[in-house]
Amino acid sequence: MRLGNLRLECAQSRISRDLGISPRRRCPMTPNLPEGIAAADFSRLLEELSGVVGKSWVFVDELPLSSYRDAYSPLADGTLLPSAAVAPENIEQIQKILAVANNYRAPLWTIGTGRNFAYGGPAPRKSGYVILDLKRMNRIIEVNEKYGYALVEPGVSYMQLYRHLQRIGSKLWIDPAAPAWGGVMGNALEHGAGYTPYGDHFIMQCGMEVILPDGQVVRTGQGGIAGSKNWQISKHGIGPQFDGMFTQSNFGVVTKLGIWLMPEPPGYKPFMITFPREEDLEQIFEITRPLKVNQIIPNAAVAVDLLWEASAKTTRRHYYDGKGPVPPSVRAKIASDLDLGMWNFYGALYGPPPMIENNWKVIEDAFGSIPGAKFHFARENDPAWDYRVKLMRGEPNMTEFSIMNWIGGGGHVNFSPISAPNGAEAMSQYNLIKQRCHQFGFDYIGEFLVGWRDMHHILMIMYNRADEAMRKSAYDLFSLLVDEAADAGFGEYRTHLAFMDQIAKTYRHNDGALWDLHHRLKDVLDPNGILSPGKQGIWPKAARG
Numbered sequence: 001m002r003l004g005n006l007r008l009e010c011a012q013s014r015i016s017r018d019l020g021i022s023p024r025r026r027c028p029m030t031p032n033l034p035e036g037i038a039a040a041d042f043s044r045l046l047e048e049l050s051g052v053v054g055k056s057w058v059f060v061d062e063l064p065l066s067s068y069r070d071a072y073s074p075l076a077d078g079t080l081l082p083s084a085a086v087a088p089e090n091i092e093q094i095q096k097i098l099a100v101a102n103n104y105r106a107p108l109w110t111i112g113t114g115r116n117f118a119y120g121g122p123a124p125r126k127s128g129y130v131i132l133d134l135k136r137m138n139r140i141i142e143v144n145e146k147y148g149y150a151l152v153e154p155g156v157s158y159m160q161l162y163r164h165l166q167r168i169g170s171k172l173w174i175d176p177a178a179p180a181w182g183g184v185m186g187n188a189l190e191h192g193a194g195y196t197p198y199g200d201h202f203i204m205q206c207g208m209e210v211i212l213p214d215g216q217v218v219r220t221g222q223g224g225i226a227g228s229k230n231w232q233i234s235k236h237g238i239g240p241q242f243d244g245m246f247t248q249s250n251f252g253v254v255t256k257l258g259i260w261l262m263p264e265p266p267g268y269k270p271f272m273i274t275f276p277r278e279e280d281l282e283q284i285f286e287i288t289r290p291l292k293v294n295q296i297i298p299n300a301a302v303a304v305d306l307l308w309e310a311s312a313k314t315t316r317r318h319y320y321d322g323k324g325p326v327p328p329s330v331r332a333k334i335a336s337d338l339d340l341g342m343w344n345f346y347g348a349l350y351g352p353p354p355m356i357e358n359n360w361k362v363i364e365d366a367f368g369s370i371p372g373a374k375f376h377f378a379r380e381n382d383p384a385w386d387y388r389v390k391l392m393r394g395e396p397n398m399t400e401f402s403i404m405n406w407i408g409g410g411g412h413v414n415f416s417p418i419s420a421p422n423g424a425e426a427m428s429q430y431n432l433i434k435q436r437c438h439q440f441g442f443d444y445i446g447e448f449l450v451g452w453r454d455m456h457h458i459l460m461i462m463y464n465r466a467d468e469a470m471r472k473s474a475y476d477l478f479s480l481l482v483d484e485a486a487d488a489g490f491g492e493y494r495t496h497l498a499f500m501d502q503i504a505k506t507y508r509h510n511d512g513a514l515w516d517l518h519h520r521l522k523d524v525l526d527p528n529g530i531l532s533p534g535k536q537g538i539w540p541k542a543a544r545g
Contacts, residue, residue, distance in 0.1 A: 034083055034130065037104060072412050088136065091217060106130055118496070123497060135155040140156055143170060149260050150258070152184050156184050181398065196391075209256035221234060221236060274373070275345065281448075283369075287366045348392040411462065415461060415481050426448055522541075529541065
């Protein structure tokens with residue numbers, strides 16, 4: 001995979017030769033340098049970084065840098081591209097990198113596994129940033145079977161942790177996000193969610209090790225006790241709890257994270273309920289709310305729309321090759337052929353079999369009140385059912401990534417507003433967003449995931465990246481939805497790089513007091529503004545406005 005229009009030109013070719021790295025491309029154009037840093041200073045910066053991690057772990061040429069782009073972006077090719085990347089292997093190297101960056105006022109963009117696709121992947125917030133790539137730091141430091149936790153570094157993926165638990169014969173389950181290649185730490189830091197009863201990943205996080213921009217190493221909670229044996233047991237110590245401050249922020253580099261793991265239950269009963277009408281969504285969540293709040297349904301239940309569910313098994317062109325959204329008659333044909341509903345509700349029960357059966361009777365009676373509801377406990381040759389069943393029992397897989405084939409061309413970006421598990425609110429969001437999707441010529445493809453008292457609405461805007469008009473329409477649709485959702489009182493909980501500033505501005509209570517607080521913290525902790533400038537709309541003082 002090559003990096004579209006990245007200009008690693010004469011100056012960087014010279015830099016490559018100086019560092020003993022073979023340049024891939026040379027031409028007489030302007031290099032893609034960090035803003036405010038001259039080519040000669042950039043050359044010295046890279047030389048010093050090479051002295052920290054070794055020349056083979058500093059990347060400046062097009063081919064190795066090609067992995068640090070957003071391959072699915074709604075932005076034009078050549079946007080948000082790094083100038084270089086550096087990959088340390090331990091905290092000592094990170095401390096030295098931070099010292100070098102502070103000296104040159106060089107912007108670093110931190111990534112773990114770099115698989116946060118649909119939200120920007122490994123790309124930087126602005127072109128020219130140096131990627132601080134932590135994928136080499138991929139140790140599973142501890143798995144504690146007795147207390148049910150793991151301590152991991154930034155580069156540990158869900159699949160890596162799952163395979164490790166299988167290899168050691170552990171009876172602990174992980175809670176994976178849908179794609180298995182995602183990072184355990186990165187997903188928790190981005191407020192991600194999974195599908196078992198441990199589905200809120202930040203709630204299940206316990207204890208961090210963080211390197212501040214000046215190089216100081218801090219351990220949160222009980223980790224502040226020298227030699228503490230309870231770092232991953234309790235979130236709380238004396239004084240404020242800082243863990244949340246390092247999620248979706250640019251206040252430090254998280255190098256270790258504790259994550260609670262679910263003990264394997266004595267029983268597991270996955271189920272799917274299909275509902276034949278779009279308007280059933282309101283009643284679905286009026287029924288779901290008390291079942292979730294009272295933990296009758298203990299896991300992160302999800303209502304998936306017809307096309308999201310169908311896209312795991314077929315493509316749009318198989319049913320419809322026209323422009324604009326799939327017509328209702330075609331949707332009805334897809335539902336009939338694939339035995340799906342307009343909404344498809346997944347959940348699971350865990351624990352001793354008698355308890356499972358007692359709870360199931362409550363669930364069956366409640367959802368059975370919706371006309372046309374059908375209950376499923378097994379489905380043959382159904383990849384969507386198979387991967388959901390795996391996710392709800394803590395088994396990571398990559399099946400969901402196949403939904404990108406619905407359109408072709410790979411482009412996708414997720415719009416993710418928060419709401420309460422309220423039927424009328426869900427219908428309001430759905431109708432608003434579906435109307436805008438259809439207006440811009442896109443299918444509505446989405447799901448509602450219920451945590452406990454919150455609900456994540458994930459809209460997948462899919463487009464062919466090779467179609468410039470379609471890609472631009474996706475961008476314009478997303479931008480409009482941000483403002484309209486905010487006007488209706490809904491805020492996003494995470495977002496693509498391109499919309500971080502816009503969404504930050506929608507959090508405007510008391511003249512944006514929350515972002516004023518973020519910026520006050522940024523100025524104190526990172527006065528040179530080197531760590532991930534612009535992350536979530538948090539900018540150094542010199543870059544504001």
